[in-house]
Amino acid sequence: MSAQLLVIDDDAVTRELLTEVLQSEGYRVAACDSGPRALERAEHEHFDLAVTDVRMPEMDGIAVTRALKARDPAIQVIVMTAFGSVETAVEAIRHGAYDYVSKPMNLEEIKSTVRRALSERRLPDARMNGDRGADDTYGVLVGRSPAMVEVYKTVARVAPSRSTVLVEGESGTGKELIATALHRHSGRAGARFVAVDCGSLTDTLLESELFGYVRGAFTGAVGEKKGLFEEASGGTIFLDEIGDIGAPMQAKLLRVLQEYEIKRVGGQEWIKVDVRVVAATNRNLEELVRRGSFREDLFYRLKVVTITLPPLRERREDIPLLAEHFLRHYAERNQKPISHVTDEAMVLLMDYPWPGNIRELEHCIERAVALASGTVLTPEDLAPELRSTVEATLHRGSPTLEEVKRRYLEHVLAETGGNISRAATILGVDRRSLYRMLRRYGLRAS
Known part of the structure; x- marks a missing residue:
């Protein structure tokens, strides 16, 4: 008999896609749009494996994992999130999750993870029974790129x-x-x-x-x-x-x-x-x-x-997160009302090769905050050597602001392999807004 799977996600598109993909693999799949509904269903039906989102309004995925494992210690749980962090990975695995995967989903990775989880289905190790709360991680362990999610998973397990x-x-x-x-x-x-x-x-x-x-x-x-x-x-x-x-x-x-x-x-x-x-x-x-x-x-x-640990040039999608993280830190330390990095400055940060990696980015933002006179960080606030390094890439023919924005959008699409969800996350917009931007600049995700 094929395995019985439970998909839990408040996003209808993700829920339906996962259901369809897993059914095509020959599994029997039930889908729920919230944690409480999933637990109610688990009261009356047996499930071999559950795939749950982390951020849901009524009950988060960590609480769902804990409740499912308490009810049936043999169930395998795979946790998904678009908001990767070492704390989430630690909490998920501590409470019995088999694995932790990032959104947007790689469908082949999901299918492979489900196969592995079902083949290794067994009673949990005694070490999973602890319920000690996770402390806040130190400093700048920031990033949601697939490479960093893998790092978080390894940290959580070891x-x-x-x-x-x-x-x-x-x-x-x-x-x-x-x-x-x-x-x-x-x-x-x-x-x-x-x-x-x-x-x-x-x-x-x-x-x-x-x-x-x-x-x-x-x-x-x-x-x-x-x-x-x-x-x-x-x-x-x-x-x-x-x-x-x-x-x-x-x-x-x-x-x-x-x-x-x-x-x-x-x-x-x-x-x-x-x-x-x-x-x-x-x-x-x-x-x-x-x-x-x-x-x-x-x-x-x-x-x-x-x-x-990957170098920063191989996880460029994390640069906006890191830059905003350092900006908040140094703006607060210097008591400056700086709210964000402008699009033009972020283009420079994204295109710079960062040979000194995160440490160099941190020093760059610290310097910019110290010298900034306005309420946002602009290209003029960044170090001259950074601007000159990317000048050939960004300022060929003195482009207009619209051209700079178009090039930045192209850059993000290239870095994400055309993944609309991930590109939207980096740009800080929703998918609908991103599609409008693509039409405006005559670009295609592919």
Whole structure:
């Protein structure tokens, strides 16, 4: 007998599309437009799997997930949202969701996820039974792009474990923010989070910082000092730029990851530590291993779980969200009544390559807010080097304002692959308004 599925979404178009697609896969599908109606139906019918939206007026998808799992622990639940965040992913998976997917939907991804969920249908793991509320994530872990939704899902799944995590990504992509999110959404959140920049210290200094030292270990060691591994015991230690450490230090770190014990510099006693290790690098560790400058055994100890952060140029649809986030932050800090970024300035931000990634974007917006004299950020408020970098792209032949808007619209459509829903979200308009804009400028989504 084919599986019985329940689709829950207050948007009629999405609900009907999902129903049709899943029925075409051979499933029996029931559809409801709200959480309460879905739960009422689940009282009288058996469902193998539910697909639910997060944002619904009467009852959100997290509450629906919790109620469905309480009624039938074996049901698989897939949560959909157009408002991706690490908190939503953590909450959904904590309350028993099988997976978390972003809107606009990739229908092939939905079909594949449903197949996997049904094939793995089983009673939930005991670790899902906790109901600890999620803290707010730190700083600028912002984005709704598919790449970032995948990152949120991985963070949500691995956070409760003790597994070592390796965070890869270019400088400025937010690696420490991921480490902080892993800590805050784990059972270690009440203990210390300790961050160490391994690349800024020599191996000798790094050893005494990480492991501490005993009195007389070296000139100036007039007393005992705990190392950061001891300070972080019970919590999380974040080892940034792990690819920059030398061979002797690599050997000592390997011992920590194997035995979870350290020896202070100049000491004889091994000291047990209970610490979760998150490491990060902007270098290609596999290439360093091939060249013999990084230990292969340490590499595999570090990459139990790997999270790769995309550079900002590969998630341009998140630039407006990030820019507005930083604008609100620095406008409030500087007590300036700046409301938004103008369309013309946003075109510049979208077209700039951002070699320094999110960190560079943050500094750009901070500078612009500090220098702005009006209530909106305009191109003139942005750094001259940013304007000059994209001048050839944006100012060929000194285009009119209408031409700049048209080019920006073309740019967003290209970045989203012609996906109307995603383009509308980036532009901050509804689908109907976007279609009017396309007709006005003679453009097609494809």
